[in-house]
Amino acid sequence: MAKFKIVTPGGTSYGIASAGYEFEMEALQPLGAELYEIPPGSDDEFVKAARDADALYAKGRQITKRIIDGLDRCKVISLGSVGVDSVDVAAATARGIPVTNVPDTFIEEVADHAMMLILATFRRLVVQDRLVREGRWKEGRPMLYEFPRLMGQTLGFIAFGHVARAVAMRARPFGVHMLAYDPYVEELVMSPYGVEPVGLPELLQRSDIISMHAPATPEANRMLTEEHFRTMKRTALFINTGRGPTVNESALVKALQEGWIAGAGLDVLEQEPPAPGNPLLGMDNVILTAHVASASARFDPVRRRRVGRELALVLGGKWPRSCVNPSVLEKTGLLRWQPFSMERGPGA
Numbered sequence: 001m002a003k004f005k006i007v008t009p010g011g012t013s014y015g016i017a018s019a020g021y022e023f024e025m026e027a028l029q030p031l032g033a034e035l036y037e038i039p040p041g042s043d044d045e046f047v048k049a050a051r052d053a054d055a056l057y058a059k060g061r062q063i064t065k066r067i068i069d070g071l072d073r074c075k076v077i078s079l080g081s082v083g084v085d086s087v088d089v090a091a092a093t094a095r096g097i098p099v100t101n102v103p104d105t106f107i108e109e110v111a112d113h114a115m116m117l118i119l120a121t122f123r124r125l126v127v128q129d130r131l132v133r134e135g136r137w138k139e140g141r142p143m144l145y146e147f148p149r150l151m152g153q154t155l156g157f158i159a160f161g162h163v164a165r166a167v168a169m170r171a172r173p174f175g176v177h178m179l180a181y182d183p184y185v186e187e188l189v190m191s192p193y194g195v196e197p198v199g200l201p202e203l204l205q206r207s208d209i210i211s212m213h214a215p216a217t218p219e220a221n222r223m224l225t226e227e228h229f230r231t232m233k234r235t236a237l238f239i240n241t242g243r244g245p246t247v248n249e250s251a252l253v254k255a256l257q258e259g260w261i262a263g264a265g266l267d268v269l270e271q272e273p274p275a276p277g278n279p280l281l282g283m284d285n286v287i288l289t290a291h292v293a294s295a296s297a298r299f300d301p302v303r304r305r306r307v308g309r310e311l312a313l314v315l316g317g318k319w320p321r322s323c324v325n326p327s328v329l330e331k332t333g334l335l336r337w338q339p340f341s342m343e344r345g346p347g348a
Helices: 021-029 043-050 066-071 089-094 107-122 125-133 135-142 162-174 188-191 200-206 224-230 249-257 300-315 326-331
Strands: 004-010 033-038 055-058 076-079 153-158 177-181 195-196 210-214 235-238 264-268 286-288
Touching: 004 021, 004 043, 004 326, 021 033, 021 177, 021 300, 033 043, 033 300, 043 066, 055 125, 055 300, 066 089, 076 300, 107 125, 107 210, 107 235, 107 264, 153 162, 153 200, 162 188, 177 200, 177 235, 188 195, 200 224, 224 249, 249 264, 286 326
Parallel strands: 004 033, 004 055, 055 076, 153 177, 153 210, 177 195, 210 235, 235 264, 264 286
Antiparallel strands: none
């Protein structure tokens, strides 16, 4: 009989069909843990199968308050993503259950993708490609005569977490001036990146390129509205590799259609995949990618191993590395986990 029972919604693993669980089990098997898939069904059906689980590997469905309240023995809920909007974190916190995520396993990939969208949107890459393919070679250069060079432009970051900081490192050699709005990040964190902290209205007014990195929290839901897009320069470009719901998409569409801003590069949308009639699909001044910014050959193995380790830490009586609701620590009795000794010798 397994020492620990871990349950997970059956089906795909973050979009990768039939991925198996060999990476997660590397850390879990030595503990005597077994992982069980629960077939699709209602919340009540899920609870019935998961009630005696020691842990929940959350993927592929919303983990609601109904589900969380029905888990009698659950010690941890783990996600293999940065975002935690698929889990009712408040309900987990009320039950004293830590919720873990993987906030630092694919920062470089997302930063690369954001920088790619910045450059591709600024140089109108998709339109330039189409002109060549359509035999309209001579139209390419005159189009770019209308736009300034990147050096000297102002890049503004909305939220300045790990990804935005990595983008700032990539953007700095291009000679851009950088601003950031993030009420949760100290000015001294921004300064080493060559980034000037400003308020949101000032950032919107001054930026030539705006890169959105706000997380999908209730406070950030539809954070950018018509009012914000009207405040931007008519020549501004909007980039989003964060979360689609942080933007009022109808306001963004209107801004692009009516020329309040010049263009957009989007890896995320409010509805994914978008409906066939979404106006963004037909716009020449928009570059779209399918929420793929984090994808690379290392993405899935690294992310899944991290999930297994987080589950193993908590089931082994230790505090996880990445917990989005740390206030539950006192309720759990878990030991603080330290990856290395904090002792320092003379002169260290």
